[in-house]
Amino acid sequence: MSTVAEKRGFLAVLWDYLTTVDHKKIAILYLVSGGFFFLVGGIEAMLIRIQLAVPDNDFVSAGLYNELLTMHGTTMIFLAAMPLLFAFMNAVVPLQIGARDVAFPFLNSLGFWLFFFGGIFLNLSWFLGGAPDAGWTSYASLSIASDGHGIDFYVLGLQISGAGTLIAGINFLVTIINMRAPGMTYMRMPLFTWSTFVASALILFAFPPLTVGLFLMLFERMFGANFFNVAMGGNTIIWEHLFWIFGHPEVYILILPAFGIFSDIISTFSKKRLFGYAAMVFATVLIGFLGFMVWAHHMFTTGLGPTANAIFAVATMAIAVPTGVKIFNWLLTMWGGSIRFTTPMLYAVAFIPSFVAGGVTGVMLASAPADYQYHDSYFVVAHFHYVIIGGVVLGLLAGTHFYWPKMFGTMLNETLGKITFWLFLIGFHGTFFIQHFLGLMGMPRRIWKYLPNQGLDLFNMISTIGAFFMAVAVIVLIANVIITQVKNVRVGNDPWGDGRTLEWAISSPPPYYNFKQLPLVRGLDPLWIEKMEGRTEMTPAEPLGDIHMPNNSFIPFVMSLGLFIAAFGAMYQVDWRASDGAEYVWSIPVLIIGMLITIGSMAVRSMKDDHGYHIHKEDLMDDHDKGGRE
Amino acid sequence: MDMNKKYTARTWPESPEKTTLEGKNKFLGFWLFLGGETVLFASLFATYLALKDKVPSNDHYLAADMFELPLVFIMTMLLLTSSLTSVYAMYHMKNHNYQKMQTWLLITVLLGLGFLCFEIYEFNHYVHEFHHTFTSSAFGSAFYTLVGFHGAHVVVGLGWFTLLLVRNAKRGLNLYNAPKFFVASLYWHFIDVVWVFIFTVVYLMGMVG
Numbered sequence: 001m002s003t004v005a006e007k008r009g010f011l012a013v014l015w016d017y018l019t020t021v022d023h024k025k026i027a028i029l030y031l032v033s034g035g036f037f038f039l040v041g042g043i044e045a046m047l048i049r050i051q052l053a054v055p056d057n058d059f060v061s062a063g064l065y066n067e068l069l070t071m072h073g074t075t076m077i078f079l080a081a082m083p084l085l086f087a088f089m090n091a092v093v094p095l096q097i098g099a100r101d102v103a104f105p106f107l108n109s110l111g112f113w114l115f116f117f118g119g120i121f122l123n124l125s126w127f128l129g130g131a132p133d134a135g136w137t138s139y140a141s142l143s144i145a146s147d148g149h150g151i152d153f154y155v156l157g158l159q160i161s162g163a164g165t166l167i168a169g170i171n172f173l174v175t176i177i178n179m180r181a182p183g184m185t186y187m188r189m190p191l192f193t194w195s196t197f198v199a200s201a202l203i204l205f206a207f208p209p210l211t212v213g214l215f216l217m218l219f220e221r222m223f224g225a226n227f228f229n230v231a232m233g234g235n236t237i238i239w240e241h242l243f244w245i246f247g248h249p250e251v252y253i254l255i256l257p258a259f260g261i262f263s264d265i266i267s268t269f270s271k272k273r274l275f276g277y278a279a280m281v282f283a284t285v286l287i288g289f290l291g292f293m294v295w296a297h298h299m300f301t302t303g304l305g306p307t308a309n310a311i312f313a314v315a316t317m318a319i320a321v322p323t324g325v326k327i328f329n330w331l332l333t334m335w336g337g338s339i340r341f342t343t344p345m346l347y348a349v350a351f352i353p354s355f356v357a358g359g360v361t362g363v364m365l366a367s368a369p370a371d372y373q374y375h376d377s378y379f380v381v382a383h384f385h386y387v388i389i390g391g392v393v394l395g396l397l398a399g400t401h402f403y404w405p406k407m408f409g410t411m412l413n414e415t416l417g418k419i420t421f422w423l424f425l426i427g428f429h430g431t432f433f434i435q436h437f438l439g440l441m442g443m444p445r446r447i448w449k450y451l452p453n454q455g456l457d458l459f460n461m462i463s464t465i466g467a468f469f470m471a472v473a474v475i476v477l478i479a480n481v482i483i484t485q486v487k488n489v490r491v492g493n494d495p496w497g498d499g500r501t502l503e504w505a506i507s508s509p510p511p512y513y514n515f516k517q518l519p520l521v522r523g524l525d526p527l528w529i530e531k532m533e534g535r536t537e538m539t540p541a542e543p544l545g546d547i548h549m550p551n552n553s554f555i556p557f558v559m560s561l562g563l564f565i566a567a568f569g570a571m572y573q574v575d576w577r578a579s580d581g582a583e584y585v586w587s588i589p590v591l592i593i594g595m596l597i598t599i600g601s602m603a604v605r606s607m608k609d610d611h612g613y614h615i616h617k618e619d620l621m622d623d624h625d626k627g628g629r630e
Numbered sequence: 631m632d633m634n635k636k637y638t639a640r641t642w643p644e645s646p647e648k649t650t651l652e653g654k655n656k657f658l659g660f661w662l663f664l665g666g667e668t669v670l671f672a673s674l675f676a677t678y679l680a681l682k683d684k685v686p687s688n689d690h691y692l693a694a695d696m697f698e699l700p701l702v703f704i705m706t707m708l709l710l711t712s713s714l715t716s717v718y719a720m721y722h723m724k725n726h727n728y729q730k731m732q733t734w735l736l737i738t739v740l741l742g743l744g745f746l747c748f749e750i751y752e753f754n755h756y757v758h759e760f761h762h763t764f765t766s767s768a769f770g771s772a773f774y775t776l777v778g779f780h781g782a783h784v785v786v787g788l789g790w791f792t793l794l795l796v797r798n799a800k801r802g803l804n805l806y807n808a809p810k811f812f813v814a815s816l817y818w819h820f821i822d823v824v825w826v827f828i829f830t831v832v833y834l835m836g837m838v839g
Contacts, residue, residue, distance in 0.1 A: 103655040166666060174659040178651070204662055208670035216677065216775070225764060225771035227677065233684030233768035238677055245673075607797050609806065 021105035027091035034083030065448035073136030098181025118161025125153035140239035169203030183521035195260030206249035213242035258395025270337025343417035347398035358386030379439025427469025566594025653809035693836030712741035
């Protein structure tokens, strides 16, 4: 298989990736495009910090600053953090549960392309008249007053990519429920699989409110509806509720998979079974459940009244309990363990105090009366960057180093990895620790400049210097990736040597059909159990037989492209209807053509039978990789 | 497993929609999707309740002035009956009686089409008699969005059934298309349940002010 791949031309490889339904290739697509958007969001962050480095700066204009901060938040949450997590979920979860692929390979591909086209659409706003500028929360009173098409790009782009996310969530739920290998009971699933499961359930129930919120905004801005227009009887608080009913679970959608990655890393490099496995699972589920009960803590100053504020304050503080359970379990997993400080482990160890700091400020903010003081200040900015970077981004960087060999068959350089780690950690704390104090001193968030000699100058400069450390760290990481891939030193099944779970029982990268024979799982950390009994590989649970595989398909790409085209039509028909816009007569036809492309390809998909194909037993036996026993 | 294997009523499995792994995945995935759809409609209901009768000035008609229960009662009966006929269709699907399944699905589609015609008449009536439009007030926007979303689901459901009937017109039941019919009928039931809530929350509660 690999020798064939090396000889193929660029176009053949491109076509392969455009049509692939293989979860391992889709993982790479997610990693590359998520990484690209991470860089875009990072550049936006650097521009923000450069503007704020010195008082009264004129580096960017006020309007451009608004666009930068909006796009930084939106890009990082929707187009960087989530896709990068999906990359690891796709690469690892089917292997961890011993599955041949996800439950819906076709939908897996569709989910990726919807996300991709949504992200591209959103970012095209930079070149087509201006980006959204009402913050990533896009509160209705601000966003319906925003001129130009910035907010329209936000609404349509997120609508398209959100559909992709919902599809991915359902796919992982069904995969984990239906596709586990023999013996892989729920309480034997690795923590990363568990957290993917809970995060997918959160996606399923959290994204529809966002979909509705975006539809209301879309109808309001593009079709003359009046949901948020107070003069017509509307109410802007509806947007706030819908957004945060989605928005708060969203932060758990991000952090839970990161928790899962860290749990697997800590247990692997402590050479110990995860301490309190059952409590960890229970805490994950409980956090997921409580995550839906606390959205109004983002709205304490909206004026919902003391009763509502009190209930949501108490519910918010309650989340600290299961989170604390997890923190202590990680510490006790390391306690007495034989710890190896590899790069992923360094990230995991640094994550614990960083995330606790973010959690502590979280409980401070949860106190509704105190929140009136912190609200909309840099204290809040410091808090959510501590949980998002200290939790999610450290988790993503740890996962990149940890799972790189499984995804690409090569090891990232450990020395460069540790340089990245230290630069990033120092830069992260340098940037954001000091912002707590900026906030307490009264610096409001989302301002584009501040006056000199108000005690804000020095701390802002320190914060900007910290940001440059993080930027250098990312550049070192990219260099590491390039060097590693050019050297192309191949590694075996279990390059870290201490792998405990099923993904390390298979070659790196795995063959396209994953397990030749489904493995028999005999307990938690199945590979470790086999190792302890002197075996190097899993015992098969079935005789060698034909493997059923799905066909590649170009339809997901076309379906997503149709929506991408239709979105332009929906957006510019506003100009056409605004009487002076005769040049936009094409808008309605484009809307219709785009929708016809999408609906047409859906019809083709349902009319044409797709039974997949079989890899025959005899062909499997010719392969030289391990596990091909009768 | 050969997907195109021919079955008879005797060899046909008890739960053909869940016999293959693909069918099982489809069955579970679709139930989960309906869970998400429930939250979607819950959000729309919440929006509607927040904006019900919220109009810019006194000369706008409110819910109690416009809604007429006889019309909505007919629509409800059409949709509820169509749900029942789709149950009959699935009964015959499980008994491997393909022709009866087709017949009952066709009746389902016709009843759904009838519902849709009444809905179009209803909207047209509100627009022309009461100047209650999508853009005339927050109430109008919320009403047409909630009921319109349901209507759009009916359109999708009808298109889905039609496509399935056309595609499988001549090839009978097998384990490849049985889950497809089953899942489409699940969707149709969901639409019906949503309508029960719309009937209660929008129309009945609208009549009592």
